[in-house]
Amino acid sequence: MLDALISAEILRTGVESIITLVPESRFRISENGLTSRAVDPANVAMVSLELKKDAFDSFSATESEAGVDVSKLYEILKMAKKGDTVELLVDEDRGKLEIRFSGLKYSYNLIDPSAIRKEPKVPNLDLPARITMKSEDFKKAIMAGEKISDHVVLRTDEDNFYIEAEGDTDRIVFSLSKAELIDFTPSNARSMFSIDYLKEFVKPISRSEAVTIHLGTDYPARFEFDISGGKGKVEYLLAPRIESE
Secondary structure, three states: OEEEEEEHHHHHHHHHHHHOOOOEEEEEEEOOEEEEEEEOOOOOEEEEEEEEHHHOOEEEEOOEEEEEEHHHHHHHHOOOOOOOEEEEEEEOOOOEEEEEEOOEEEEEEOEOHHHOOOOOOOOOOOOOEEEEEEHHHHHHHHHHHHOOOOEEEEEEOOOEEEEEEEOOOOEEEEEEEOOOOOEEEOOOEEEEEEHHHHHHHHHHHOOOOEEEEEEOOOOOEEEEEEEOOOOEEEEEEEOOEOOOO
């Protein structure tokens, strides 16, 4: 059971982070807040969402799990205006999710959690490079790379972070020095990633001020950003494209 009030913008950003990969997801509800973790059908990317109790204006819950059509929820939340507060009610006994804001009330059926793919395990990865940068810079680099290629290389050396894309005739290099980054743990790391996934990640990431990237060599990368002033967090894990010799 859940009965809570939350900013429409916070909830919308959280839900948007999930629909970049899946249309349905399991939500774990506890006295401490909400969490959800899902992997895309191709097993290339994983998303984890955490909304702590403090991210809500009010929060009353009992330990439970609910299957939610997040694509439908997102379409509903898109109608909320900036500054709206959403009342969110989850009633597993009735199998219903209710959303109320601005005089509107929506109610639709929950999904049996057993009908949704199980929550994936988070792999234990040693990713030595850590880069924290402005979200607007990350968006600019990915959007530029999309113009000429279907993949980008993320790499670091001891002094800089690079996002590079190369097409048949064109090449783009976006670089930030240690001084230009918000935070930087240097290492020699390099991995290639599909730009289609990164382009989807950019949408919710751009709603935060900064994104932190954990990077290794030919390893999955982890992308983290805060929502609700650190009272919520989203993590993406993206598998690399292995370059052919």
